[in-house]
Amino acid sequence: MASLPVNRIKKKNIISNNGELCVVLECQVRTPPNNASYCQMEVRSIKTGAKIPIRCGINVSFEVFDNSIKQLELSYEADGSYVFIDPATFEEFYVSATSLEDSKEFLIPGTTYQVLFVEDKPITVDLPPSVTVKVLEAPPAVKGDTAGNVQKTVTCENGLQVNVPLFIKEGEIIKVSTENKEYQGRA
Numbered sequence: 001m002a003s004l005p006v007n008r009i010k011k012k013n014i015i016s017n018n019g020e021l022c023v024v025l026e027c028q029v030r031t032p033p034n035n036a037s038y039c040q041m042e043v044r045s046i047k048t049g050a051k052i053p054i055r056c057g058i059n060v061s062f063e064v065f066d067n068s069i070k071q072l073e074l075s076y077e078a079d080g081s082y083v084f085i086d087p088a089t090f091e092e093f094y095v096s097a098t099s100l101e102d103s104k105e106f107l108i109p110g111t112t113y114q115v116l117f118v119e120d121k122p123i124t125v126d127l128p129p130s131v132t133v134k135v136l137e138a139p140p141a142v143k144g145d146t147a148g149n150v151q152k153t154v155t156c157e158n159g160l161q162v163n164v165p166l167f168i169k170e171g172e173i174i175k176v177s178t179e180n181k182e183y184q185g186r187a
Contacts, residue, residue: 141166
């Protein structure tokens with residue numbers, strides 16, 4: 001853990017903001033004409049998942065924590081925790097379900113994820129931009145219902161409900177954005 005001025009903080013750093021661990025999503029130093037420089041940051045709370053805007057002077061420092069990312073496979077969920085296994089060493093790591101609240105819908109057992117470690121403790125999962133999921137339930141398309149961009153809601157294997165075009169059927173594999181939970185196409 002080191003204290004760094006805001007002009008040395010980079011994206012994906014883990015900082016302490018009001019005693020809460022946060023991931024830096026964006027950090028820019030701005031210098032408007034005829035005004036003092038300031039730093040505009042956007043961080044995400046690891047505990048709650050909320051985005052927090054921060055605006056401060058460039059002389060402010062934040063505690064920056066050591067972090068690393070490991071490729072781990074999700075094994076199962078038990079007792080309010082998700083259990084990830086290192087495929088090389090078979091070591092188990094437990095991540096609390098509360099810190100994965102936003103990611104729950106995209107966690108599928110047997111899939112490999114990037115797990116963020118802060119000071120050698122697993123904190124959260126870094127999701128890819130999109131995931132592939134299997135459609136379990138899809139209502140049939142109604143003949144003649146093709147005026148405009150008509151969509152239907154399907155249920156996927158992870159419980160996620162997604163609006164898709166009418167031609168998607170049960171059993172198909174689709175790509176879904178992890179950011180906005182929207183259909184991106186067939187996989």
